Amino acid sequence: MNDVILSLNTGLNPRQFFKLNTDDARNFYITIREIQDGRIVPTDKTDRINDEALKLCNNRSNLEKGDVLFSGTGTIGETAVIEHKPENWNIKEGVYTIKPKKTLIDSYFLRYLLMSSTIKDSYMKKVAGGTVQSIPMKELRALQIPLPSLKEQQKLVSIIQKFDSLCTDISSGLPAEIDARQKQYEYYRDQLLTFKEKQS
DSSP states (O other): OGGGEEEEEEOBOHHHHOOSSOTTOOEEEEOGGGEETBEEOOOTTSOEEOHHHHHHHHHHHOOOTTOEEEEOBSSTTOEEEOOSOOSSEEEBTTEEEEEEOTTTOOHHHHHHHHHSHHHHHHHHTTOBOSSSOBOOHHHHHTOOOOOOOHHHHHHHHHHHHHHHHHHHHOOSSOHHHHHHHHHHHHHHHHHHTOOOOOOO
8 A cells, every 4th residue: 555655644642742632622633432424523522722723633644625534543444535635623543544646546436446355454463552442554555456447446446436425324224225235336346356366
């Protein structure tokens, strides 16, 4: 993966650099809890940081539109693509920001790869730690991933997003039907993201 990304960074630990939920804290401090179904969803329970802390966090993470967020600690493997440049939020130290080389890899393709069972199985073997486990950034950088052409990546993303929408839109109906569609979506997502290795 290191060949197709510009950088892999993380947020800041508040214990070392700033305090959470001060009187002047207006910005969101995003953790794994706020990464839901590929989106950043702050709630009234989300911790807050002030403008000075936000600046410190951004100096480390340098969040931009198109970056892929990846939870590298605790619940490992939750992902989201940043759709708009963040103005009022940043990430904690357990959330990694992956900056793709956009001429080589599509942000959404990378996100779906990191969600696929084959790739997830691969990086979960590298997890370290005791009570709180994490995937070292060095191991994530060394992850072997398939890389079809950018055009093919975008085609696959379009297909997967259609399945994604179908699963999301089926909010009414029998729970069994919803569960079946979710399994079908996961199956086809994994099939689309399984590539044969090139023979050298």
